[in-house]
Amino acid sequence: MRYIFYSSMLLLVFLTGIESSAAPFKRIVTLGGAITETVNALGFGAQIVAVDVTSEYPDFVKKLPKVSRNRSISAEGIMAFRPDLVIAPYGDVPAALVQQLQASGIRFVALKQEYSVKGAITFIKAVGDVLGVAEKAQVLAKQTELRIQSALTKTRSNKKKPRVLFIYARGTGTMTVAGKGSNMEAIINLAGGYNAIQEFNRYKSYSTEALVSANPDVILMFDFGLKSLGGVKGIMGMPGVEFTKAGKNNQIVAMDGDLLINFSVRLDQAILALNKILMEYGG
Numbered sequence: 001m002r003y004i005f006y007s008s009m010l011l012l013v014f015l016t017g018i019e020s021s022a023a024p025f026k027r028i029v030t031l032g033g034a035i036t037e038t039v040n041a042l043g044f045g046a047q048i049v050a051v052d053v054t055s056e057y058p059d060f061v062k063k064l065p066k067v068s069r070n071r072s073i074s075a076e077g078i079m080a081f082r083p084d085l086v087i088a089p090y091g092d093v094p095a096a097l098v099q100q101l102q103a104s105g106i107r108f109v110a111l112k113q114e115y116s117v118k119g120a121i122t123f124i125k126a127v128g129d130v131l132g133v134a135e136k137a138q139v140l141a142k143q144t145e146l147r148i149q150s151a152l153t154k155t156r157s158n159k160k161k162p163r164v165l166f167i168y169a170r171g172t173g174t175m176t177v178a179g180k181g182s183n184m185e186a187i188i189n190l191a192g193g194y195n196a197i198q199e200f201n202r203y204k205s206y207s208t209e210a211l212v213s214a215n216p217d218v219i220l221m222f223d224f225g226l227k228s229l230g231g232v233k234g235i236m237g238m239p240g241v242e243f244t245k246a247g248k249n250n251q252i253v254a255m256d257g258d259l260l261i262n263f264s265v266r267l268d269q270a271i272l273a274l275n276k277i278l279m280e281y282g283g
Helices: 033-047 059-063 075-079 095-103 117-131 134-156 183-190 208-214 223-228 231-236 267-281
Strands: 002-005 012-016 028-030 048-051 085-089 107-111 163-169 175-178 203-205 218-222 252-255
Touching (some): 028 033, 033 048, 033 085, 033 134, 085 117, 095 107, 107 117, 163 208, 163 223, 175 183, 175 208, 183 267, 218 223, 218 267, 223 231, 223 252, 252 267
Parallel strands (some): 028 048, 028 085, 163 218, 218 252
Antiparallel strands (some): 002 012, 163 175, 175 203
C-alpha cells in the first residue's frame, strides 16, 4: 500500500494493490456520489456494478445495486459484486475492511476532496489517474473549470449577499447546522451568499438560540431533509423560525443535496442553481 500526494496537498489518494498505469477496469464499485458521477463522466459508467446510498446521479445510477441499505458497508457486501476496483471517500472505509479487500485481490482507492474550485479540478484529475485515463481527465477538468469560471462571473455580478442558514435533517431527531469550513459554506459562498453561522466550525447540533442569533435571510435544506420535517409548514412551526427574516418572509428553500455537495463535474450547475434561488429569495 502507498500514499500519493497531489499538487498543493489538495487531495490525498490511498491505494492498495494498484498502479497508476492500471489496466482497464471491468467491474467498479463507487462509494460516494461525487466519485460515481466523475467515474461516469470519464466514460466508465458501464463498468460500475454497484454503488453506495449517496450515489443518485445520473439516473441510471439509481437502478444500480447498493452495497448496503445505509452508510454501513462490509467486505462481504462489496465482494458480492466481484469488483476489480473499489473507489471510496478517504476515511469512510475502516482499515480492517480495506485489508480484507486487499487480501481478496481487490484494488482499493480512497480519495479526499477539498471543497473549492481548485479542489474540484484536482479531484477530476485524480479520478482519471486512478482509471488510467489521465489525458481524458485533463480535458474534462479544463472543460469543467471553464464552466465554473463562467458561473462565478455571474454570481460575482450580484451585489446582494443574503445570509444563508443550512440545516441538515433526517427527521426532528437528527438536525445539524453548517458552520465555518463546511462543504455547505463553500457552495453558499461560491453561489453569492454568506453563511449565517460563523461561531463554530463544520457542523453542530441545531439549536433555537443559534437559529435566532444567525437571523438568516434564507433557510436552506436538502430536499429529503425538508420532507423529513414535514415540509415548509413543519419548518415554520419550529421554535425560533418565526423570529428570523427567513421565517417572516417564508423563505425556506430545498435543493438536491447530491448536486450541492458534488464539487466535481457539476459544480458549475450547483453554483448557478443555488445563486438563482438566493437572488430570488435572499436579501
